[in-house]
Structure formats: C-alpha cells, structure tokens
Amino acid sequence: MSLVSVESLSKSYREIRAVDDFSFAVDQGEIYALVGPDGAGKTTIIRTLCGLINPDSGVAMIDGLDCQRKFESIKPILGYMPQVFSLYPDLTVTENLTFYGGIYGVVGEDYRTRVEYLYRFSNLKPFADRRAQALSGGMKQKLALSCALMHQPRILILDEPTTGVDPLSRRQFWEILLELKKQGVTIIVSTPYMDEVARSDRACFVFKGKKLAEGTPAALPGLFEGSLYFCDCRPTVQTLEALNQVSNVQARRFGGGIHVYLRKDVTLPDIATELTRAGFDTGGFRPIRPDLEDCFIQLMEES
Amino acid sequence: MTERPAVTIDNLSRHFDSFKAVDGISLEVTSGETFGFLGANGAGKTTTIRMLCGLLAPTSGSGTVAGFDIYRQAEEIKKSIGYMSQKFSLYPDLTGKENLSFYGAAYGMNGSSIASRTEELAERLDLHDFIDRPTRSLPVGWRQRLALGVSLLHRPRILFLDEPTSGVDPVFRRKFWKILYELAEEGVTVFVTTHYMDEAEYCGRISIMHQGKIVEVGQPFELIQKHRAENLEELFINLINGREAANAEA
Numbered sequence: 001m002s003l004v005s006v007e008s009l010s011k012s013y014r015e016i017r018a019v020d021d022f023s024f025a026v027d028q029g030e031i032y033a034l035v036g037p038d039g040a041g042k043t044t045i046i047r048t049l050c051g052l053i054n055p056d057s058g059v060a061m062i063d064g065l066d067c068q069r070k071f072e073s074i075k076p077i078l079g080y081m082p083q084v085f086s087l088y089p090d091l092t093v094t095e096n097l098t099f100y101g102g103i104y105g106v107v108g109e110d111y112r113t114r115v116e117y118l119y120r121f122s123n124l125k126p127f128a129d130r131r132a133q134a135l136s137g138g139m140k141q142k143l144a145l146s147c148a149l150m151h152q153p154r155i156l157i158l159d160e161p162t163t164g165v166d167p168l169s170r171r172q173f174w175e176i177l178l179e180l181k182k183q184g185v186t187i188i189v190s191t192p193y194m195d196e197v198a199r200s201d202r203a204c205f206v207f208k209g210k211k212l213a214e215g216t217p218a219a220l221p222g223l224f225e226g227s228l229y230f231c232d233c234r235p236t237v238q239t240l241e242a243l244n245q246v247s248n249v250q251a252r253r254f255g256g257g258i259h260v261y262l263r264k265d266v267t268l269p270d271i272a273t274e275l276t277r278a279g280f281d282t283g284g285f286r287p288i289r290p291d292l293e294d295c296f297i298q299l300m301e302e303s
Numbered sequence: 304m305t306e307r308p309a310v311t312i313d314n315l316s317r318h319f320d321s322f323k324a325v326d327g328i329s330l331e332v333t334s335g336e337t338f339g340f341l342g343a344n345g346a347g348k349t350t351t352i353r354m355l356c357g358l359l360a361p362t363s364g365s366g367t368v369a370g371f372d373i374y375r376q377a378e379e380i381k382k383s384i385g386y387m388s389q390k391f392s393l394y395p396d397l398t399g400k401e402n403l404s405f406y407g408a409a410y411g412m413n414g415s416s417i418a419s420r421t422e423e424l425a426e427r428l429d430l431h432d433f434i435d436r437p438t439r440s441l442p443v444g445w446r447q448r449l450a451l452g453v454s455l456l457h458r459p460r461i462l463f464l465d466e467p468t469s470g471v472d473p474v475f476r477r478k479f480w481k482i483l484y485e486l487a488e489e490g491v492t493v494f495v496t497t498h499y500m501d502e503a504e505y506c507g508r509i510s511i512m513h514q515g516k517i518v519e520v521g522q523p524f525e526l527i528q529k530h531r532a533e534n535l536e537e538l539f540i541n542l543i544n545g546r547e548a549a550n551a552e553a
Contacts, residue, residue: 037442037472037473037474037475038443038470038472039442136343136344136345137345138343138344160470164344164389164466164469164470164498165498166342166343166344166346166498167536167540168543168544169343192471192473194473195536237484237485237488252477253484253505293473296473297473297474297477300474
C-alpha cells in the first residue's frame with residue numbers, strides 16, 4: 001500500500017474548482033513533485049494532506065489514516081513546510097529550533113542531539129544567534145526545513161520551498177532533500193522549477209485543479225507530440241512573427257536563437273518550401289529533444 | 304544616442320553599520336541593453352537598484368541614470384525610469400484599472416492620457432481579462448503583469464525590474480520575457496534581477512554579484528565559455544562556491 005494516497009479529491013471555493021477529482025499515490029522513500037502554475041491547486045492539495053482543509057469530496061490518506069479525521073495520529077510522522085515563511089522573525093535561529101522542539105516534545109538530550117544533527121546538514125551553526133528576519137532567503141528556508149524535521153518525520157511535505165531562492169542555495173537545499181531520501185524519508189514537494197522536477201523520482205503536472213500527466217522525469221518529455229528544432233537565427237519580433245506565419249509552426253525565443261515546434265504529423269521537408277519563401281535557411285534547423293518544460297507547456301496549452 | 308550609457312556606476316558603496324551591502328562596484332549599461340543583474344540572496348542587488356532609483360542614499364562612490372546624478376537629481380531619475388520591486392506594490396483592494404489610474408495621477412498624467420495609456424497597456428500586456436478585478440484576488444503572474452503595466456505608464460526609457468518573475472510559472476515567465484524583448488527592441492533599457500538562469504541566458508549581458516562586489520560581467524555565452532561551464536547555472540554555482548571556499552580559507 002502507498003504511504004500517501006489521494007483519491008478523487010475535489011475542493012471548490014465559491015465558483016472556482018481549485019481541485020477537481022484529483023488522485024495520486026506516493027510510495028515510501030519517493031520524492032514526488034507537484035508542478036503547475038499559480039492557482040493550479042497545488043497548495044490546496046498539500047494543505048488537505050496536512051489536515052488544514054476539508055475537501056468537498058474524496059479522501060487523502062497518510063499511512064492508512066484519513067488526513068481529516070485522524071490527523072492527530074498522523075502529526076508525529078509528518079513534517080510540513082508551508083509556502084510562506086512561518087517562523088518567528090524576531091527569534092534567533094536557536095530560539096526557533098527550541099520552540100519547535102517544545103511543540104513536538106523533543107527535549108533534553110534528544111533535543112541537543114537533534115539540533116547538532118540539523119546544524120550539521122543546514123550549515124546554520126555559525127548563525128545560531130542571528131534573528132530569523134536577518135537571514136538570507138536560502139538560510140531562512142533551511143531553518144524552516146530544520147524546524148519541520150525536528151521530530152524526525154517519515155514524511156516531509158514542502159510547498160514551494162525554493163521560490164525566490166538563488167541557484168546555489170537551491171542546489172544546497174536539494175542536496176539536503178536527497179540526503180533525507182537516502183535515510184528513507186518520503187518527500188512531496190511543489191515547485192515551479194523544472195530542474196528540480198528533474199531531480200525528483202516522479203512528478204505530476206497540475207493545471208486548473210486537474211492532473212495533466214504523471215511519470216518519471218525521464219519519461220514525461222516523451223509525451224511531447226510533434227517535433228522540435230533549434231533555429232540558429234536572431235530572435236527578433238520580426239523573425240518570430242515570420243516563423244509563426246508558416247503553417248503548423250510555433251516559434252518561441254530561446255536564448256540567442258529560436259525554438260521551432262512542428263505539430264504532429266508534420267515534418268520539416270513538408271514545410272521547407274514555405275520556410276524558404278519566408279526567408280529561412282532550413283539547413284540551420286537542428287532537431288532537438290523536447291525537455292520537461294516543452295512538454296508541460298504543450299500539455300497546458302492543449303488542455 | 305544609441306551609445307549613450309543608460310546607467311553608470313563608479314565605485315559605488317552602501318554600508319549598513321559595519322555591513323558592506325554594496326562594496327565599491329563599477330558598471331556601465333548601454334541604452335537599449337537587456338542587462339541581467341545576478342547574484343545570490345543578500346549579495347547586494349536590491350540595495351544597488353534602490354540607490355540607482357533614488358530610493359536610498361549611497362555611502363560613497365558615484366552613479367548616473369539616464370544621465371542624471373543619483374545624489375542630486377533623484378526627481379529627474381524617477382521621471383525617466385520605471386521600477387518594479389520584488390514585493391507586490393499594487394493596492395490589493397483596488398482593481399487593476401484603479402491602480403493604473405492612481406499611479407498615473409502620481410506621475411502627473413491627466414485623466415485622458417491615463418485612459419488612453421491604460422487601454423494601450425491593457426492591449427499590449429493582455430490585461431483585459433482581469434483589469435477590473437481587485438488585485439488581491441489575482442494569481443502572482445497576473446499581478447506581475449499589472450505591476451509591469453504600472454511601471455510602464457509614463458513611457459520610461461529605463462526599466463528596473465527586481466525579481467519580476469519570482470514565483471511565476473513557466474508559461475507566464477515566457478510571456479513576461481516576450482514583452483521585455485519587445486520593449487528592448489524599441490530601445491528601452493531593461494535592468495533586471497532574476498534567480499532563473501534560463502532567463503539570465505536571454506540577457507545581452509549579465510553581471511554576477513557576491514557579498515557586495517561584482518565578481519563577473521559579460522555576455523552569458525562568453526562567460527560560460529570562459530569558465531568552461533556547461534551552462535549559466537553551473538557557472539553561477541561554481542563562481543559563488545569558489546569565492547566562498549576562498550573566504551573560508553582566508
């Protein structure tokens with residue numbers, strides 16, 4: 001049986017269906033990523049799992065227990081890090097940790113051992129006496145994670161933990177998550193970053209309250225339909241417009257060049273004449289593999 | 304005209320007590336450039352932008368924006384630039400339209416020019432679907448488009464954007480950047496901070512800041528080659544990691 005399971009979950013706020021008949025399951029020791037735009041329903045799903053929202057229908061279960069009815073029994077095995085920084089800004093790093101230790105009943109020798117462990121992986125020890133409000137974005141998130149880990153939860157639920165955090169701190173944050181996974185911790189994480197999706201075991205694309213697709217990061221790009229080319233020409237408004245005029249072509253700026261998408265059943269030779277007429281040298285079109293983001297955007301646009 | 308620098312910074316510093324938030328940085332940004340101002344959290348990016356926008360007095364050094372001196376001509380600077388901060392700066396209980404009107408009036412625009420400019424921006428930034436809704440209820444991506452609209456009201460020649468796409472999903476980020484490119488092609492200078500390295504790769508030039516200092520500046524592709532990195536993210540991480548290791552030894 002899966003450690004975490006969500007079945008046919010629905011939740012509406014007035015006329016808006018935030019979550020619409022949503023199901024997924026996460027196994028022990030997996031890192032499962034929820035990816036989707038703002039307002040897709042990720043936070044509502046996460047908050048339901050954390051016993052903070054009552055769904056209109058459907059059920060969320062952790063370790064065989066109903067998240068709404070049996071949450072008190074789930075609490076000891078669950079660590080939750082909300083999207084908004086939720087620690088006490090005017091308490092120091094140590095004071096925040098002590099406070100969370102108190103809440104979860106981690107005291108005395110247990111507390112001291114645990115804090116030493118948390119300091120070791122978070123590298124926050126040199127900042128122990130700094131107030132939380134004076135920490136950088138990356139350090140704040142590491143402190144919030146440390147607090148969520150105080151009681152050694154088996155399951156960790158993180159709502160966009162790295163949004164607004166710089167690339168280096170993000171990398172360090174994920175190294176901690178991978179370390180926790182090695183120790184057998186199950187992790188559910190929402191994120192807008194595709195490189196983080198790539199580091200998860202399985203990911204789920206969420207859009208308008210529904211599940212668009214689910215799979216391993218290696219398999220998901222395979223859902224992309226059509227073909228993708230890199231066109232090595234200056235991506236100006238004019239070149240992009242000219243390409244988008246060509247039938248069955250969608251062009252997007254990508255770095256110093258352009259990504260050209262051909263709809264399914266269309267090949268480059270099919271439209272070569274039209275492209276040449278529009279002033280493009282098809283010799284400069286290089287086929288490339290679609291990535292997670294290409295796949296996600298296509299699925300969103302089609303839904 | 305085209306080669307006139309939009310921003311010049313010479314040995315600029317800002318200290319908060321003993322903490323050197325910005326520590327003697329120098330930089331020049333040409334008109335019409337899309338410049339990515341990168342750095343770790345707490346590296347001094349926001350402090351620099353606030354000094355350039357005339358919101359914070361420097362401790363030492365000099366700088367100009369649109370040819371105006373950052374010490375003496377803050378008012379002229381404010382008229383020439385658009386500024387979008389990383390924090391949501393719109394009034395949550397006003398609608399998008401009301402926010403635009405409010406800021407238009409603050410910029411000294413009259414009623415009819417506010418109305419025509421609002422229409423123009425709504426068209427260009429695709430605001431029609433939500434311009435009459437209180438901004439409080441809008442998703443981040445929409446709010447950020449509105450905030451960009453507000454910063455463009457008075458047709459600034461230079462735009463300062465401080466993490467404009469933080470927390471915004473990939474589709475909105477692409478739309479947002481499409482708009483920035485169009486502005487750049489019209490000659491608007493875009494000075495932008497971001498933690499998304501794929502966005503940084505779109506910039507004409509970037510700089511990377513660490514602990515108050517600019518440690519690297521150049522074209523993204525050039526820098527990637529120079530440091531033999533695989534991509535910008537790798538470059539950023541190696542550069543900052545290297546500096547931190549050097550600091551630890553010192």
